Amino acid sequence: MGEIYPLGGAGDRLGLVDEVTGQCLPVAMLPYCGRTLLEGLIRDLQAREFLYFKTFGKQEIMPVAIMTSAAKKNHELVSSLCESKGWFGRGKSNFFLFEQPLIPAVAAEDGHWLISEPLVPILKPGGHGVIWKLAFDRGVFDWFYKKGRKAAIVRQISNPIAATDVTLLALTGVGHHHNKKFGFASCERKVGAAEGVNVLVERKGKHGWDYSVTCIEYTEFNKLGIPDVPVSPGSMQAQYPANTNVLYVDLPSVERIASCRSSRSLPGMILNLKKPIVYEDYHGVTHRTYAGRVECTMQNVADLMINTFSSQLKPSQHGCLDTFVVYNKRRKVTSSAKKQRKRTDFLLHQTPDGSFLDVIRNAHELLSSCHIEMPNMESVECYLEHGPPFIAILHPAIGPLWNIVQQKITGGQLTRGSELQLEISELFWKDVQLEGSLLVLAENVVGSLQDTENEEKILFYGKGCGKCRLERVTIQNKGVDWNSKQNVYWQHKVSRLESLTIILHGHSEFEAQDVHLQGSVTFEVPDGFRMRVTQGDDGIKCDLHPLPSGSQTFGSWQWRYTLQDGGYVQLDMQTTVEN
Structure with missing residues (x-):
C-alpha cells in the first residue's frame, strides 16, 4: 500500500495567515491539535506502520505521493515543512511531490473572468480530479510500482479524523482482500449538507446491465433530479450516505483511465460557482464575490469502473462489483476543517x-x-x-x-x-x-x-x-x-x-x-x-x-x-x- 494526499487547495475560507509574517497560508499548514494538518496525516500513517511492526515484526515505510499547487506558496511551504522535519524519518525517497496547475476563475454573477490587472486572471487550483492525469504525466504510478505498491489510500488534508479506530484499515482490507478497483469510506449525512453522496448506479446498457458505486456532488443534485430528502419522515439524516473522499485506489486500474487521451482522464468535470473569492484588482479595490472555475473530482474516476451483467443483480449480489463502499460512524470517518467559524456563529460544520x-x-x-x-x-x-x-x-x-x-x-x-x-x-x-x-x-x-x-x-x-x-x-x-x-x-x-x-x-x-x-x-x-x-x-x-x-x-x-x-x-x- 501507499498513500496519496491531495494538498493543492487554496483554503480561502479558512482565512489562515502566518502570525509573524502575515502571509496567507494553505490548508496543509493549519495548526491543529498542536501540529500542522500535514504532520497529523503522517502521524496517523506512522501509527498504522507501528501497528504492523508490533503485530508482524517487520519494518514497513509506505511511500507517500503529495499533490501540491502554487496557490499561497503551497508547494514551497509543504516542501520546506518536510525538509525541516527531516522527511519525518521516512527518507526523502519515500515522498513524491507533484504540483497541481492553477486555472482562471469566473464571476458567478456575470460570467466574466476575474482579473487582478489587465490580461492577468485570478488563478485558483482546478479541483483534485486532475490528480490522476497529473500522476500519470509525472510518473507517480511508475514510482509506486518500483516500490512494490499496487494500491493506495487517498486522504484529503482537511479531514484530520479519517484514521480513527478501524476506518482506514477496514477500507484497505476490503479493497485488498477482495481485489477491488476503487472504494469509498462513507457515513451518515445531514439533509442539506454541502457534501456529495455515494450511490449505486444501475443502468440498462447496450450489452446488459451496468453497475458501479460512485459519487454525485451536491452541486449536481438538481441537474440529475436527485432529491435531498431524509431517510424517514422527521429525520435529519439524508437518504444517501456522504462522500468523504477517503478512498481506496487500485493503481493499475486508475492508471489505465488516466493514460487515455480524452476527457475520460479528467473525471467529474463541473463548474462550481458557489465558492466565495476575495481578491484585489489593479485599482487596489478589494472585491468579495462568488466565483467558480472548471473543476474535476478525483472520486468520479469510479464512474468509469463499470461492471456489466446480462441480467439485473439482486441486492445480495452487489458485493461482486469492482467498486465498493464501507460505512462507519460519521465522527470516525470525517469531520473537516475547511472554513473559519464566525465568532457569533453556532454552526460548526466544516470548521x-x-x-x-x-x-x-x-x-x-x-x-x-x-x-x-x-x-x-x-x-x-x-x-x-x-x-x-x-x-x-x-x-x-x-x-x-x-x-x-x-x-x-x-x-x-x-x-x-x-x-x-x-x-x-x-x-x-x-x-x-x-x-x-x-x-x-x-x-x-x-x-x-x-x-x-x-x-x-x-x-x-x-x-x-x-x-x-x-x-x-x-x-x-x-x-x-x-x-x-x-x-x-x-x-x-x-x-x-x-x-x-x-x-x-x-x-x-x-x-x-x-x-x-x-x-x-x-x-x-x-x-x-x-x-x-x-x-x-x-x-x-x-x-x-x-x-x-x-x-x-x-x-x-x-x-x-x-x-x-x-x-x-x-x-x-x-x-x-x-x-
Missing part, C-alpha cells in the same frame, strides 16, 4: 472548532470504554462559550485500533476541566485519577532515528521507545486556565496554571505506583534510564537507575501484539529477566 469537538467526542467514547469515569459532554453553545468539558489528545500509536487502547488504558477518572496529553505508544495505565493536567511526552514515540548509508536519519520502529507505567496514581493540580482569553482549544494552544509533566528523553522509562502527585511537577528522565516514583514515609520517593543490561533496544518491558481470529489484536506484557 476547525467543530472538527475538534468531534475529537473530544471520540475521546469521550474511547476512554469511557476503557472504564474511565468521564465528565458529561455538553451542548455546542456551552462548548463555544466555555470550551470543552475536558481535553484528551492521544497519540494514535497507542492504538490506533480502539481494542488495543482498551488493553493499555483501564480504569480511573478524568474530572471536568482536566487535560490529558499522551505522546507515547508504550503505555500502561491502570486506575489513574486525574484532576488537572497530565502531559506524557516521549521523545521516541514509536521508535528511534538511526543514520543510514545515504546519511539520512530513518525511523526504526520499536527500538528505543519511551515507556510509561501508571498504576493506582492520583494526580491533582490546577491544570488549564479555562478563563484565559489566549486559549485556542482546537489548536491545543492553552494556558496552564499547573501540570504534571513527564518527559522521556530517548530510550527511557517512567513508573509510578500507589502515589498521590499534587501541584506543578515535572519528571524528566534521561536517555537510558528508568525512573520509579513511589510513596515514601516523608513524601514522594523518586529512584533513577540505568535500564537493565541487555534491554537497551526494547527496555525492561514491552507490549507483545498477537493477531487473533476476527482481526482482534491481543496484548500481553513482556518483561526482561532483570525487571
